[in-house]
Amino acid sequence: MSSALLRHPRFVSLEGGEGAGKTTAINAIYAALRARGHEVVLTREPGGTPLAERIRAIVLKPDADIADEPLSAEAELLLVFAARAQHVRQIIQPALQRGAYVVTDRFTDSSYAYQGGGRGLEADWIADLERRVVGLLPGLTLLLDVDVDVGRARANSRDMWPDRIENEQDDFFQRVREVFRDRARHDAQRFALIDASQPQDRVAADVVARVEQWLQEQERA
Numbered sequence: 001m002s003s004a005l006l007r008h009p010r011f012v013s014l015e016g017g018e019g020a021g022k023t024t025a026i027n028a029i030y031a032a033l034r035a036r037g038h039e040v041v042l043t044r045e046p047g048g049t050p051l052a053e054r055i056r057a058i059v060l061k062p063d064a065d066i067a068d069e070p071l072s073a074e075a076e077l078l079l080v081f082a083a084r085a086q087h088v089r090q091i092i093q094p095a096l097q098r099g100a101y102v103v104t105d106r107f108t109d110s111s112y113a114y115q116g117g118g119r120g121l122e123a124d125w126i127a128d129l130e131r132r133v134v135g136l137l138p139g140l141t142l143l144l145d146v147d148v149d150v151g152r153a154r155a156n157s158r159d160m161w162p163d164r165i166e167n168e169q170d171d172f173f174q175r176v177r178e179v180f181r182d183r184a185r186h187d188a189q190r191f192a193l194i195d196a197s198q199p200q201d202r203v204a205a206d207v208v209a210r211v212e213q214w215l216q217e218q219e220r221a
């Protein structure tokens, strides 16, 4: 894969901290794109292929036989990129090539936020992996932004055990949020910042409005 980053006009990502409401929003985007007659592939990271889903389980919900072995930040970064390498080649690129829209719950911005901001790994290293392993940027990234306490309270209200990353402390998630917001400020052309503190239906409506605006801009271009 070449080392340049290609911004693809039919590739959409959703980003944000936990409890931001990505699940509802992604379904609303799916419905809006389908209503316009497009083929839409919904996917997620880490994951999206059987192998990448296995890697997701290692990173987020390790089996008992490896659960006690601390996962280094470096190994975590390489695992999420290994999953992404598979995901891009097996799912994302083929779908884009046949003319479908691809909507992913998280992409490389999450690596900058979690492994860069949260774990403190160098952004330059992540950028190098992004160029060498991924080569692809979404045309539109919706950042669902909400206070860490609000998002965590929502996520904790679910009847589910927290995963490895959800067990991190608030300061980790504050750093994650700062990196997301910083990236959105520096690439306002790609990012749309969505106020995810609103009720779920308002968040979904804002997301769909932003997607429709983006589709219209592309039709005019």
Ligand code: Z5A
Binding pocket: 016, 017, 018, 019, 020, 021, 022, 023, 024, 045, 046, 060, 080, 105, 106, 107, 108, 110, 111, 112, 114, 115, 154, 155, 157, 158, 165, 166, 196, 197, 198, 199, 200, 201, 203
């Ligand atoms: N990760 C990484 O470290 N590096 C990488 O490169 C990548 C990922 C790609 C998996 O992501 C983890 O992988 C993630 C980052 C890491 N770890 N964390 N933390 P994930 O997307 O599967 O995990 P998540 O972000 O933690 O998911 P989440 O908490 O489910 O977030 P969400 O999808 O945005 O939330 P939701 O499921 O739509 O909603 C959660 C709950 O809140 C649910 O009960 C809703 O009904 C409620 N909710 C949502 N929105 C609202 C509003 N507006 N009002 C009230 N209640 C709401």
